Amino acid sequence: MIPAPQSHSKALGPGVTGPELLNPTSAVLERPPQPKPQQPLAGGHAFMVDPSAVPGAHGADPTRQHTKYPYVTGTSVMAIKYKDGVLIAADTLGAYGSTKRYKSTERMYQVNDKTVIGAGGEISDFQHIQTLLDELSTDDFRTDDGIQLTPQEIYSYLCRVMYNRRNKFDPLWNSLIVGGVQPDGKGFLGNVTMNGTHYTDSHVATGFASQLARPLFRERQRDDMSEEDAVTLIHDALKVCYYRDKQSINKFQIAKVTTAGTSISSAFSLDMRWDYEVFKEPTKFSIGAW
């Protein structure tokens, strides 16, 4: 971040940052805003118009809904590149606030032979994104030239969609992961947030996984890792997210995209460690504690 310029206080002496005067006077308090790196000034002050407040404004539609809060949500999604392609993983829970309501939600979607997307956040918005991508894939199919959208193209398309919705104050409340294999055979992973912020990397994660799984990926992920190592790494990451994220269940899916083909596995569960000795009587020496 660009640091804000400090004004050095004449009252407090050299080398000390502080207000220009120890007790600011009206000359300081009421002066017009000074240009700063964050806000270079030219012309009038910035202002905002809420289109829904302007009657008859172009595009104002009183029947339009805006997603202000998510209702049914998915939690983390994580993905890594490995030797043959990419692996993407997520659990299958659609939580309704703090209720584990839908335990078989599909949070990953196969767009075409070479791309899978995964989403956390509002499930209805993700289902809408699936419809949009389905329309693109159908158009591809109709041109009948065997060419499909590449993962990178789908990623760019989704960046534009998410950013444009954000600009209209009507975001699609999702954190998306796009994973696939490019025409040159190399794996591709991208992350697009509900703001339109996006990046690509060898490993991507959203939600709790971005804090819990990312350190594991940084330590162990290599672009040329074997499938067995990649699956073990993803399992470990899924376990950590299940141990520490309230809104998760022990029911996961993994999608695999390689040059040989694409598949999303059926739901499976992982063995978890509950057999630590301390867990049996954790408060043996601290009665009344938790």
Place this chain on the structure above:
Amino acid sequence: MACVYDGGVVLGADGRVSVGNYISNRSSNKIAPLAERVFLLRSGSAPDAQIVSDHVSFYVHNLEAEQQLPMSVETVAKLVMQINYQNKDNLIGALIIAGYDEEKKGQVFGCPIGGTLSNEKWAVDGSGSTFIWGYCDAAYRDNFTRAEAEAFVEEGVALAMSSDCSSGGCIRLVTVNSEGAHHKYINGSQAPKFQDELNVPGPATGGMILG
């Protein structure tokens, strides 16, 4: 969750303590001993419930030393109620007191936020309780045997864990009868699973199929 059976009481709790969406402790012990045969089930604000259990167990130890007799469950419950009620503006503790004494056998008292005291045959509390009121109403019978009561409590806690994000992890059961308190720990993978959940595979298998 706690219930009375023919010969004592059974108490059960899950093991999850969370801070926002982060699970800070996945195997906590929510069952605090107040006397040799009286236990406190704690939910709501963790520090508030803990301070109540610390104070009451202190008073109980002192009184039992003076009287040279074990205290009745009702007396212990009233002590808990006094703290909850006199400090009702500052405490958020939803508590259940359950235990066994020779005179009235097994008893369960609910002491929700505010400091009401209510003698019940069974009691549930905590965020997960909302999901199992119907189950408890339908499944409870008078004069359960010990095994039936343990199954009732274990199933209730497991059902709550299945639907509530704030409940999960391991199940702890404590059965209190004339012989004393008997503790049981059911690890998270062995807890009952319900429709739409998967049973956990054994440690030897990889546990997944890749297409």
